[in-house]
Amino acid sequence: MQRTLSDISYNPEEIAIAAMAKALSHPVRIRILRLLAEQTCCFTGELTELIPMAQSTISQHLKALKEAGLIQGEINPPKVKYCIDREQWGKARTLVGEFFRLNGHAGCC
Amino acid sequence: MQRTLSDISYNPEEIAIAAMAKALSHPVRIRILRLLAEQTCCFTGELTELIPMAQSTISQHLKALKEAGLIQGEINPPKVKYCIDREQWGKARTLVGEFFRLNGHAGCC
DNA sequence: TTAGTTCATCGTAAATATACGATTGATTTG
DNA sequence: CAAATCAATCGTATATTTACGATGAACTAA
Numbered sequence: 001m002q003r004t005l006s007d008i009s010y011n012p013e014e015i016a017i018a019a020m021a022k023a024l025s026h027p028v029r030i031r032i033l034r035l036l037a038e039q040t041c042c043f044t045g046e047l048t049e050l051i052p053m054a055q056s057t058i059s060q061h062l063k064a065l066k067e068a069g070l071i072q073g074e075i076n077p078p079k080v081k082y083c084i085d086r087e088q089w090g091k092a093r094t095l096v097g098e099f100f101r102l103n104g105h106a107g108c109c
Numbered sequence: 110m111q112r113t114l115s116d117i118s119y120n121p122e123e124i125a126i127a128a129m130a131k132a133l134s135h136p137v138r139i140r141i142l143r144l145l146a147e148q149t150c151c152f153t154g155e156l157t158e159l160i161p162m163a164q165s166t167i168s169q170h171l172k173a174l175k176e177a178g179l180i181q182g183e184i185n186p187p188k189v190k191y192c193i194d195r196e197q198w199g200k201a202r203t204l205v206g207e208f209f210r211l212n213g214h215a216g217c218c
Numbered sequence: 219t220t221a222g223t224t225c226a227t228c229g230t231a232a233a234t235a236t237a238c239g240a241t242t243g244a245t246t247t248g
Numbered sequence: 249c250a251a252a253t254c255a256a257t258c259g260t261a262t263a264t265t266t267a268c269g270a271t272g273a274a275c276t277a278a
Contacts, residue, residue, distance in 0.1 A: 007161055010136040017139050024130035026236085027119040030208070034123070037211040045254065052116055054238055059256055061236090077245050078254050084213030093209035099139070100202035102146040104193030135266085154224065163268055168226055170266090186275050187224050 017099055020092050023068030028053065029061050033084070036071060042083040044076070126208055129201050132177030137162065138170050142193070145180060151192040153185070 010018075024030060028051065035050060036043050047062075048055050062082060065071045069088040074081045119127075133139060137160065144159060145152050156171075157164050171191060174180045178197040183190045 008137065008140075010140065014136045014139045014143070018134055018136040021130040021133035022135075025127055025134045027123045027127040028117065030123045030126050031117075031119065034211065037213055039214070042213075048255090055255075056239075056257080057237055063256080064235095073255095075244090075255095078252095080255060084211075086213050089209070089212065096205055096209065100198070100205065102143065102193075103198060104146055104151075104195050105148070157225090164225075165227080165269075166267055172226080173265095182225095184225095184274090187222095189225060 013095070013099075017095055019068060020095060023065055023070055026061070028058075029065055032058075032061060032065065033070065036082060036084050039083075042074075042081045044079040044081050047082075122204070122208075126204055128177060129204060132174055132179055135170070137167075138174055141167075141170060141174065142179065145191060145193050148192075151183075151190045153188040153190050156191075 024033075031051065032047060035047065045055070045058075047058055051058060062071070062073070066073060070085060070092065071082050072085040074083075133142075140160065141156060144156065154164070154167075156167055160167060171180070171182070175182060179194060179201065180191050181194045183192075
């Protein structure tokens with residue numbers, strides 16, 4: 001795979017949107033984000049209790065979300081507090097929003 | 110894999126958003142959507158000329174976008190005209206827009 | 219009919235994603 | 249210090265994605 005991907009020069013926006021979308025491409029990650037966003041205050045591994053998945057799996061998904069910049073974790077021994085990274089979240093919203101503002105032209109198909 | 114996925118009951122919105130995001134999770138699909146959206150009129154396999162990838166690969170990506178409902182193809186022998194499915198596109202925008210309206214609470218982390 | 223065009227699909231190889239249990243590392247508590 | 253807790257990481261099995269070339273199906277043109 002990826003035999004030609006490197007030959008295509010994507011612009012940064014295309015890459016950013018795709019990376020963004022990839023982070024959102026699994027339902028459990030959507031669930032996690034919803035849970036984090038809905039909490040009155042920040043969250044920790046209660047996720048492990050709310051989501052019937054192995055702790056290691058949830059940790060993996062959290063890592064993916066963190067790497068995408070959507071959430072941030074604050075070590076708060078002996079726990080870790082996760083929450084939406086509001087700044088990045090806003091940027092993502094803008095990015096995706098602008099992309100969706102594109103539209104097919106009338107009279108097509 | 111998927112050993113527990115079926116045990117978790119995701120709600121339809123979570124599934125829809127994740128599916129949507131998955132369709133957008135590859136830069137070449139973002140590129141394709143942009144190309145389709147920017148064309149004054151609808152498109153066919155000129156994509157094959159604009160994107161340095163095997164025709165079969167592009168066809169595969171088009172299929173993914175079609176299955177996600179984002180584009181539609183109209184057979185127009187001997188070619189096929191693709192374009193943004195504006196109705197679905199609008200729905201996707203709403204879905205994603207609402208999701209992004211979620212936000213972490215102030216005072217977190 | 220025959221050849222050519224266009225696109226989808228098949229078969230396949232390699233990369234990546236996803237899940238688990240087990241282990242490790244950091245920190246707190248006794 | 250020892251034991252307990254919490255979360256990350258490791259190792260691994262399986263599924264999915266992604267890419268390619270080759271083939272096939274539908275249609276046009278000669």
